[in-house]
Amino acid sequence: xxxxLVIVESPAKAGTIEGYLGKDFTVxxxxxxxxxxxxxxxxxxxxxxxxxKYEVSKDKKEVIxxxxxxxxxxxxxxxxxxxxxxxxxxxxxxSEALKLDQSTTKRxxxxxxxxxxxxxALETPREIDMELVNAQQARRVxxxxxxxxxxxxxxxxxxxxxxxxxxxxxxxxxxxxxEREIENFNASSSFKVTASFTxxxxxxxxxxxxxxxxxxxxxxxxxxxxxxADYSIANVESKPTKKSPAAPFTTSTLQQEASxxxxxxxxxxxxLAQQLYEKGLITYMRTDSTNLSGEAISGxxxxxxxxxxxxxxxxxxxxxxxxxx
Numbered sequence: 415x416x417x418x419l420v421i422v423e424s425p426a427k428a429g430t431i432e433g434y435l436g437k438d439f440t441v442x443x444x445x446x447x448x449x450x451x452x453x454x455x456x457x458x459x460x461x462x463x464x465x466x467k468y469e470v471s472k473d474k475k476e477v478i479x480x481x482x483x484x485x486x487x488x489x490x491x492x493x494x495x496x497x498x499x500x501x502x503x504x505x506x507x508x509s510e511a512l513k514l515d516q517s518t519t520k521r522x523x524x525x526x527x528x529x530x531x532x533x534x535a536l537e538t539p540r541e542i543d544m545e546l547v548n549a550q551q552a553r554r555v556x557x558x559x560x561x562x563x564x565x566x567x568x569x570x571x572x573x574x575x576x577x578x579x580x581x582x583x584x585x586x587x588x589x590x591x592x593e594r595e596i597e598n599f600n601a602s603s604s605f606k607v608t609a610s611f612t613x614x615x616x617x618x619x620x621x622x623x624x625x626x627x628x629x630x631x632x633x634x635x636x637x638x639x640x641x642x643a644d645y646s647i648a649n650v651e652s653k654p655t656k657k658s659p660a661a662p663f664t665t666s667t668l669q670q671e672a673s674x675x676x677x678x679x680x681x682x683x684x685x686l687a688q689q690l691y692e693k694g695l696i697t698y699m700r701t702d703s704t705n706l707s708g709e710a711i712s713g714x715x716x717x718x719x720x721x722x723x724x725x726x727x728x729x730x731x732x733x734x735x736x737x738x739x
Contacts, residue, residue, distance in 0.1 A: 419488035421481065421508060423495045426692035427527055434529040442484055448474045449507040451558055458555055466555055470511055478511050485512050497523035498700055503550035506542050527694035530709060556580045605633040611645060661704040661732045702739035704732040
């Protein structure tokens with residue numbers, strides 16, 4: 415049996431990572447969260463600091479059984495769930511549910527599924543960050559408390575089966591306020607004039623009048639004055655333009671571009687991004703950072719130089735303004 419057990423969230427990652435690590439490592443998946451709050455209003459002890467009570471999800475009992483067996487046979491267990499708040503909570507829940515020995519349990523994180531990133535993570539393990547875990551627990555407890563209070567009201571007033579939460583409720587409020595602003599907005603029309611000219615060369619040139627008219631009568635009166643007039647081009651300027659590439663995607667800019675160019679929904683974009691990440695083709699997709707790793711910049715530089723020559727290489731290191739990104 416392998417000396418080391420690495421537990422990741424998704425089975426799609428397991429095979430790739432196991433191929434990087436070799437025979438001394440077994441890589442298994444937790445298939446996401448393994449514990450959650452039970453149904454009913456007794457899941458949170460409101461009288462004692464809102465302490466949550468957890469249980470292994472029904473569909474994860476077999477997963478936990480298999481992971482316990484693997485963990486018992488391994489000398490060291492590496493918890494390699496995703497590098498975010500939910501991933502940290504999954505690592506903690508795994509540690510609790512599997513009753514892992516803390517002296518032989520290590521937490522590792524990587525933001526891309528490449529051999530270098532995985533090996534570097536193994537060389538720099540850490541402990542579970544309870545600050546992140548508690549942040550996730552607070553989010554989950556708030557979801558449950560708010561949902562249990564508001565959802566029944568929606569069922570009575572609107573439709574059975576609807577749900578409310580700490581995010582949905584505020585988002586709906588914002589939408590309602592904006593809709594009321596739209597309803598109360600007094601719209602006004604303006605009219606622009608665009609002309610199409612045929613040059614002596616036969617080319618078509620379009621030009622737009624810089625001012626707009628408040629009524630169609632004013633616009634038509636202007637057009638009548640223009641009828642039969644002579645037109646000339648006063649000046650032609652030719653100058654080079656420069657266009658810089660956009661910064662690497664953050665989560666929000668990825669979703670915006672996927673919607674604008676491909677018509678994808680947010681859930682569709684994130685599902686595809688998750689698949690690309692699990693195959694090692696992109697870095698972790700939930701991020702506010704535009705920073706690129708030195709390895710990525712070096713690799714891109716080599717490829718562009720090889721394909722197009724050094725004249726087409728200009729290295730740029732993007733900076734993220736927020737220190738917490």
